[in-house]
Amino acid sequence: MGKELLPPGSGESAAPVDLKKALEERYLAYALSTIMHRALPDVRDGLKPVHRRIMHTMRLLRLNPDQGFAKCARIVGDVMGKFHPHGDQSIYDALVRLAQPFAMRYPLVDGQGNFGNIDGDNAAAMRYTEARMTEVAVELLAGITEDAVDFRPTYNEEDEEPVVLPGAFPNLLCNGSSGIAVGMATSIPPHNAAEVCDAALALIDDPETPVERLLDFVKGPDFPTGGIIVEDKASIREAYETGRGGFRLRARWHKEDQGRGMWNAVVTEIPYGIQKSKLIEKIAELILSRKLPLLEDVRDESAEDIRIVLVPKSRTVEPELLMESLFRLTDLETRFPLNMNVLSRGRVPGVLSLRQVLREWLDHRREVLLRRSRHRLAEIEKRLEILAGYLIAYLNIDEVIRIIREEDEPKPVMMARFNLTDTQAEAILNMRLRALRKLEEFEIRTEFEKLSEEKTQIEALLASEERQWKTVRWEVAKVRQTFDPEKNPVLGRRRTTFGEAPAHDLEDVQQAMIEREPITVILSEKGWIRAMKGHISDLSGVSFKEGDSLKLSFHAQTTDKILLFTTGGKFYTLGADRLPGGRGHGEPVRIMIDMENDQAIVTAFAHDPERKLLLASYAGNGFVVPEKDVVANTRKGKQIMNVKAPDEARLCMPVTGDHVAVVGENRKLLVFPLAQVPEMVRGKGVRLQRYRDGGIADIKTFALADGLTWQDSAERTFTRSREDLLEWMGDRAAAGRMAPKGFPRSGKFSA
Structure with a gap:
């Protein structure tokens, strides 16, 4: 019976397989696929493949910040059909997150419509929402048409996609990333762009700058939802030196006087990644279960910004003690893990320190500069060759016209007569008659000299590593200027501040979390x-x-x-x-x-x-x-x-x-x-x-x-x-x- 179920043939195609070895090979292939193509970001542009493909598709659709919006369904359809053969919902979820100002410190997508909220409500369906790129996304893509990065065939080999983006913006650190692969995970908090650029500039000036010195610039994470980091400096330094650690993050609150000695505690910023609605539900549950005896009520008075009102049991309650008990029992205080596990050079997963992450990004920017310079140099040389041909044609215009009119094969005759290259002869033959009047020697010579000067500069740049780093420094300084807190306070100002956790006695806090009732033991x-x-x-x-x-x-x-x-x-x-x-x-x-x-x-x-x-x-x-x-x-x-x-x-x-x-x-x-x-x-x-x-x-x-x-x-x-x-x-x-x-x-x- 078993033989009848085998496919027809001589039976020579069937071979015994070591099940253990086969499983190991297949599981390893799956693990590598998850690590490389799904879960871990690339250190150079800070993006996972799905985000990179969304950005590339939006560029192809010309969804620039100064252009109109396009339906998200159109974007998702193109991403799925051309580059990312996975579920449309997973692509749309990734697109939505790139547009959420409470999830991304510097959003890459400018969304129009309902893109969800901090309460945890989902975005509207993709047929209702529209999107285009932000200025930050444009920075990430700058130079992609100038051979700045390698392209590879898409999954069906019908098209090409970028292996990595040029990444003029330090996206990995500024927007952070999180993901779970097979046997490894990554968790990188967002940071302030101006601070990251300052640290990068310091690293260019002195490649041996230690992490301790870089922390003079990068104080710590800067979350889009604000909050207060209450981690001590020693553990912050250790986290950035090793690439592993964590940050205690607390909600921002203040005491609001209600008159007659009464007061309320008002929370205006909650920790990053916490859903406001679930947070309030948790507080309400604790009140009902009498685990927060100091708290009478909680109200959500939020509109555009967050406003959670906490009403104490009585005016005699100490505000700091009330909040300390809330910090212990709810997500008003969380710990955000730091695990800078990224793909180094796009191939090797590893945990990098702050210095190593900046170093790899700067090396990538230098590589992009060199590739764009070589690309521009090739274009200049091509144009100079054609201009030299035009100049010859202008000086001998009558003879050129005669050859074209009288010769059966004018191209080889012109090449022999004026010692022209194939490209120059082709360019002269392809000229329109109306261009003849514009062929003025002065204009040609001006353009020739200008391009020759640019060529000299590019050749000098390619020959000098010092000039290359000087140019990279100028580019980083330009990005820093865009996100300068003084020039752009809305986007550039630091939102997360630093503070020390109030030194309340543990006993007092524990007592505050228990409702006082008489008992007989x-x-x-x-x-x-x-x-x-x-x-x-x-x-x-x-x-x-x-x-x-x-x-x-x-x-x-x-x-x-x-x-x-x-x-x-x-x-x-x-x-x-x-x-x-x-x-x-x-x-x-x-x-x-x-x-x-x-x-x-x-x-x-x-x-x-x-x-x-x-x-x-x-x-x-x-x-x-x-x-x-x-x-x-x-x-x-x-x-x-x-x-x-x-x-x-x-x-x-x-x-x-x-x-x-x-x-x-x-x-x-x-x-x-x-x-x-x-x-x-x-x-x-x-x-x-x-x-x-x-x-x-x-x-x-x-x-x-x-x-x-x-x-x-x-x-x-x-x-x-x-x-x-x-x-x-x-x-x-x-x-x-x-x-x-x-x-x-x-x-x-x-x-």
């Missing part, structure tokens, strides 16, 4: 935690899993940090806003933090950075630690108290007063000054009380002047004054004496 004996809304006093109605019960509860706010202290001497930190709700039984603490299996939770409480804590281990060691130093930033927690089995961390108390009361399992009580307990950030601590058997039962700090208090099982409060405590007072590490009469049987200061 409940921790069970088996380590299940939850947060119930409100400050609840009666917990009798709270249910637990079978076999589980309440370990502890405390009141907090959603903006608080919850600290957990374990028997291993570690502190863990949880955000109160991230605790599971109180509808169920909560969640095990162990899935939120990386806690060892052999450890248990000693206590949990809301963090107060102003407090100090007294830690004590079962063996009776302890020390004081500032609470701000125990906060852990990771799931792994922070080791504060060093304990070795069988010893373990047992107690954690807030420090108040000036004395410490410690009681052991042997019911012996010791009171000593708090000053005898050292303050440490981490360690084992010092001996608080000495035991022969057992360990510590409870510890308390108090003010000696107020006396020591405790509660019994009936919740009666007992107080012992300074005089009453004299026999239990001593120094740290003593054994102490049996607790006074009335001390709880539980051995705890609070039952």
Whole structure:
């Protein structure tokens, strides 16, 4: 059956193929095609093939800036039919982008009609829109008819297309580029044309100019939508030196006074590449989900320019804090990547530095100058040859007329008689009679001398590299003059400025992004935690899993940090806003933090950075630690108290007063000054009380002047004054004496 499906023949045409090798070859061919002919721009003109073909087609259609517009459908049809055999929509999308002033820093296409907007709305269909070239596009094409660049056959070999454009405008850096190929990508932000030209001029003057010096001219990207770059200078320099990096870009905003102490924040510029409508939707979603508690409302009051109004919750909200929280949660701050991966010399993909990109563009401009000069020189030599023939014909006009009238083959006779070349004889024979009256010796000699002088200049230019670079410098300076910020402020003025990100405390910003609400945190004996809304006093109605019960509860706010202290001497930190709700039984603490299996939770409480804590281990060691130093930033927690089995961390108390009361399992009580307990950030601590058997039962700090208090099982409060405590007072590490009469049987200061 299988043989019947084979094509007719002897079977000799079929050959076994190594599938792995075949796939590798084909995938490599596909990858190269994507890299070379679709995704990566050429460093010389900054264009991908589709954009280059659009520009070439518009030139052929004579859509110059001073001419009328043509339907985009006509342009797209010509591009697709002659040069780019791909989908018409992809060509039109590329054409539309070249015309969008919010996408291109220096648009190459002048569009008429609906070409989309910054909200992300699409352009009208190509049958409704019209386009022509801009002055920038004309600069890119300047000299293309003068053999400035190579041409190659089109896909069907019916026509020719340019391999690269002459590129008098530094398009790659000025308009940027982005694309994803196979195994590589490119991302180049737009820059200011005047700054790029200044850097190029500096590189012509000194080819060894380092990138650091070039950055005196090219400060950084200049996006068409403006914004503020908040990247430090060191990382900007590194990005341009290596060709890889990124830039933090923020929206531009200002505070607008509304009277009576009220104000609004108004955003007037948003980061490049961000759709305004999606940005506002995101902010609105965050308001509804209560992740932006400082923000009351967002309004889009944009017309031609951008105006996004942000209304704060109250007049007491700090504007910078509000905006900082927005920058963290929305695309009001983005990071634009820099990856200058381009086709070097049109063939080799590679990541280039700023200096290398400028160098290759300048080398290309010199090559274009040389080719145009040689082309002009050939035209001059051809014209001079014809003028010399005209001069001979003028001086011997009667004889020339006689030969033409009387000879059967006048051309060879004239060539022999006056020693003319074939071209000169042909030119004389092709002259019209009416031109004879214009053949004045003076005019011919004037043109001959003028062209001879131009020929001498071109030959001098071609012979001197110094003159060539001088001419290139003049051309670059001319482009720079066109985009001079003072002469052309609309197109030339820098739109993106530089600033420093406000140095707001990370804690403050995180707090600002959480809505402050009262909660009651409940921790069970088996380590299940939850947060119930409100400050609840009666917990009798709270249910637990079978076999589980309440370990502890405390009141907090959603903006608080919850600290957990374990028997291993570690502190863990949880955000109160991230605790599971109180509808169920909560969640095990162990899935939120990386806690060892052999450890248990000693206590949990809301963090107060102003407090100090007294830690004590079962063996009776302890020390004081500032609470701000125990906060852990990771799931792994922070080791504060060093304990070795069988010893373990047992107690954690807030420090108040000036004395410490410690009681052991042997019911012996010791009171000593708090000053005898050292303050440490981490360690084992010092001996608080000495035991022969057992360990510590409870510890308390108090003010000696107020006396020591405790509660019994009936919740009666007992107080012992300074005089009453004299026999239990001593120094740290003593054994102490049996607790006074009335001390709880539980051995705890609070039952």
